[in-house]
Amino acid sequence: MDRSPAAHTPAPELATHTTLPRPSPGPLIEHWPLDRGVVFLNHGSFGGTPHAVLRAQDEFRRLMEREPVAFWVESFEGLLDTARQAMARFVGCPPDDMAFIHNTTEGVNTVVRSLAWAPGDEILVNDHEYNACVNAAVHAASAAGAAVVTAKVPFPISGPEVVLERTLAAVTARTRLAVISHVTSPTGLVLPVERLTRELQSRGVDVLVDGAHAPAMVELGVAQLGAAYYVGNFHKWLCAPKGSAFLYVRPDRQGRVAPLTVSHGLNSPRTDRSRFRLLFDYVGTVDPTPWLATPACVPFVSGLLPGGLPAMRDHNCALALRGRDILAAAIGAEPPAPDAMLPFMASLPLPAHSPDREARLAARPTRYADALQDRLVHHWGVQVPVWRMPALTPRPARLIRISAQVYNTLDQYHYLAHALSRELARERTL
Ligand SMILES: Cc1ncc(COP(=O)(O)O)c(C=O)c1O
Incomplete structure (x- = not known):
């Protein structure tokens, strides 16, 4: 499926939502065959294999x-x-x-x-x-x-x-x-x-x-x-x-x-x-x-950054935390775990709607685990997982999990934060 920005046509009633240009990945994307038109923030699910490998x-x-x-x-x-x-x-x-x-x-x-x-x-x-x-x-x-x-x-x-x-x-x-x-x-x-x-x-x-x-x-x-x-x-x-x-x-x-x-x-x-x-x-x-x-x-992974694998680890950990903070600020959430427990990925609980609305939203037809993820993928071109987790306190709600890999940029998390705020606002009208 072609998801390049040029081919992407937002639904008419939502055209005003896409007010930020879709950011490109960072220069290290040259090592991966990943689609540059997708804001790919989910290395965690299935990885990504570089050309050299x-x-x-x-x-x-x-x-x-x-x-x-x-x-x-x-x-x-x-x-x-x-x-x-x-x-x-x-x-x-x-x-x-x-x-x-x-x-x-x-x-x-x-x-x-x-x-x-x-x-x-x-x-x-x-x-x-x-x-x-x-x-x-x-x-x-x-x-x-x-x-x-x-x-x-x-x-x-x-x-x-x-x-x-x-x-x-x-x-x-x-x-x-x-x-x-x-x-x-x-x-x-x-x-x-x-x-x-x-x-x-x-x-x-x-x-x-x-x-x-x-x-x-x-x-x-x-x-x-x-x-x-x-x-x-x-x-x-x-x-x-x-x-x-x-x-x-x-x-x-x-x-x-x-x-x-x-x-x-x-x-x-x-x-x-x-x-x-x-x-x-x-x-x-x-x-x-x-x-x-x-x-x-x-x-390959040792050669990505000067300083080798330890430098790549430090880079991705720091990027995941920055990404989490950008997202948390946009949706008014507190970081749910100490920084030291988060290497390369970070999950945030999304603000809960009323129980009735949550039930309606959960019942929407969806290809991914939650219809919000479908919207982020197909309307915004962001690949990032959203799922419901029974363990969440005080009651089951949704989580969004970002990944940080060397080809990701802060602009990509800002774009996701924008998209997510708009989608959560849209859900409040459903
Ligand atoms: C903690 C954990 N265990 C197991 C798996 C399953 O991995 P695989 O699909 O490679 O079997 C995953 C996949 O995301 C995972 O996150």
Whole structure:
């Protein structure tokens, strides 16, 4: 669909709303094939793969398709080992304890559906967890008469201690596993995973960290963290091709976990590789090029700004906070979380309408999670998520979550602030 400013024709009754010119992204957009006509403030959902990494992936694809049999039989294992060496170093774990997988949803499913649950067992989550991953836990638990218990973590939130308190208060003698986001999806909060892991595991509760957003955003030391399981996406903030993620399993837990797809590894006579490696490294014919191209992301993200990855992290954190402040000022909201809990993303609760109007607005037909997002995308050309979150206090309301990547500019957040104010005013007439 063409969403360039020239092709965009606002609905006649709303023409006066578009009083600001749509801002362009910053100069570093040259590295990405992103549509310059879209104000793209959602790197967080599906990442964005730069030209350099797509080229690296293309090379692997060409190699594979030139002679597919030789590729799989002779080359694949060595290429995968090389990519794993590089990425294990990047996330901070021994390569033998890490497997490439396609995405975090797959990784969470892999763990919760591998473990043997007994009736009465509990899996602990909190209400900022990603819906698909909670579903995976519910699915695995319900098949065995086990239960998923949800710790209530407020938003707005005063600090990481609240997460610790609420999580530990929800632990019972039956809690076997806690699934905890390193960085939460709806609220963009970095959770105190080091303290949570230590406290939970000292109470006999294994921790599965959902690190979907963490690689590149947060400095990782996965093995040192000590969690039984860690899953992370390379295809979000590290900018890998879609379908590149990793699963770390602590050596003492590797015997409990098998991939969702069991292939030749199960009865392989090989003794030169662990069972974990034989099971996970071949799960049938897939496109392995996202994994093989992922090491090319490390020099890419490190080369974006002088000062390397630490400079990119500082830049994106500062930009997300500036963006949040611009938006908060425009809609009269208080920042709902301390700055230190927000790397690269920031969510703001939107002012609530009357319950009747909220119900009417929630019932509007929508392609995105909320019709407000449809309006921001299709009328204003801004890509930014809006969703309803039951955990919000004092009552469920909508959140908007901005992302900050090096190609974003302050003008883009000002434009969103303008668009959002106009749309909230428009909603008050509906
Ligand atoms: C916290 C969290 N977990 C899991 C996921 C799922 O990631 P994927 O779609 O790559 O499986 C997301 C995606 O946004 C997420 O934010």
